[in-house]
Amino acid sequence: MNEIEAMWALTWRDLVRFLRDRSQVLGAFARPLLWLVFMGKGLSASVQLKGGVGYQQFVFAGAIAMAVLFGGMFQGVTIIWDREFGFLKEVLVAPISRVTIVLGKTLSGTVVTVVQGCLTLLFAPLVGLHLAPASMLGLLGVIVLLSLGMTALGVVVATRMQTFEGFGVISNFVILPLYFLSGGVFPVDRLPMWMAILVRLNPVTYGVDLMRHALVQPAAFAVGLDFLVLIGFAAAMVALALVWFRRE
């Protein structure tokens, strides 16, 4: 009972912090908008897609994925801030388990990231997409699972990083590859073999596939497989976060 309340305490704290940080809220709005407007508009003239799908509609799933990838990872690694600025010690010495700490942090990060992902949906009419309630539900499911997986991955990364300066490295070597090789920015059916393999190994690919299925075109993989991979990714990341954080 106390563990659950303690977990909620940690989650509540992060939510309050997020809402008070105007630059984070603003960033959550601005990043996908910039992506859709500049990237979407800029590339739509030169990219030809199958089935007459416009590039702005195509890249919309990618914009959601990007919001979730960056958002989730960032929320997870805020544990480094907590460590550096002392709050983590207050939590570590409390009579609560490490599992509670990781779950509390992951839960708050997931909620914040889901909010960021859903904010992107507000821009759908801007690129001529009209979402049916069923599509919305499917998108929400993907956003939740992907947010959970990415936040937990952020926690995993944070257990290995001593300072925040390393975050740039992480975004270059973890987030961007996951993003570029997910099919979010360009179609993945005409890639060289080695790249196609990497795309298939990337769990984010299956989230993007599902979202695109809900938005503009049929899924490339079976919908069941997509969901299974997303659930597996989230579960694996949470498990890894729990195991690695125990040494903190």
Add this chain to the structure above:
Amino acid sequence: MSTGPMAAAIEVEGLVRRFGELAAVDGLSFVVTSGEIFGFLGPNGAGKSTTIKILCTLLQPSQGRARVAGHDVVTAPAAVRRSIGLLFQDHSVDDRLTARENLKIHCMIYAVPRAERRARIDEALAWIGLSGEADHRVRTFSGGMRRRLEVARALLHRPRILFLDEPTTGLDPQTRRALWERLHDLREREQLTIFLTTHYMDEAENCDRLAIVDHGRLIAEGSPDELRRRAGEERVTLTTANDARATQELRTRFGLDPQVTERGLEFPVLSGEEFLAKLAGFPVEIQRLSLQKPTLEDAFIALTGHSIRPDEASSHDLLRRMVRMRRRT
């Protein structure tokens, strides 16, 4: 569980903690009685913080045993954690939250009964004089205000033992004094046991008993007065109307052997206060008298062979402090 006022709050036996080759704590044994203010006095790197971390179950000992509030730190860490409050060396409040929110989170993670929370938080805020700032963000607080908030927070779940790791580092003397008044007051009212580490001599004076630690070992233990006495003698300097006669009288009455110096007659005594009491009715007129006692600093040097080298912050600490300052602006 410990019983009675004289029960041991902390018992440590042969405690060792190694980091690779280095033994940060190298065979410590001591007992802290319930209701006592007990201090670890030593330079940075003496093993003080490591000891606190072990006692608070944040670090496992390599060897030895430690019991806190009657519970073993290795086998019953949860019970230890519920019995203690901890004031960290570095700041640990969330500066984007308000004072009240910080206290509320503490209540939630320490399972303070829900019905009592509001009253305890209000009472704590009043006690540290921050009732008016309860709903202000901590980032607007001064260092002293933050520290007071941390003390109040550490006590919210009514611990029996309070650990203070370098509690007043970086605070101005006035704030330091105010904090200590509150701690003494608390000890009186609640029979709280306080264990602290410090490298400040004036702070060490607040302790009932002190342990001088150096290189992970306990060098000496005792009240501040006892330790001072071990540093050497107290010296009396007298200026009299008739030095020759005074010398004669000091010899015959007290068996002392004064030396004549440019300042007057100088001689060592066992206890300055006792000597002064016996001086009533001394036949020679005394024009000036001064008593020199060894300081804790003298005691430290006499016992360890070196000075305490205060305020030697590592470069990492400095960097962290700079980052923190930048964030505050």
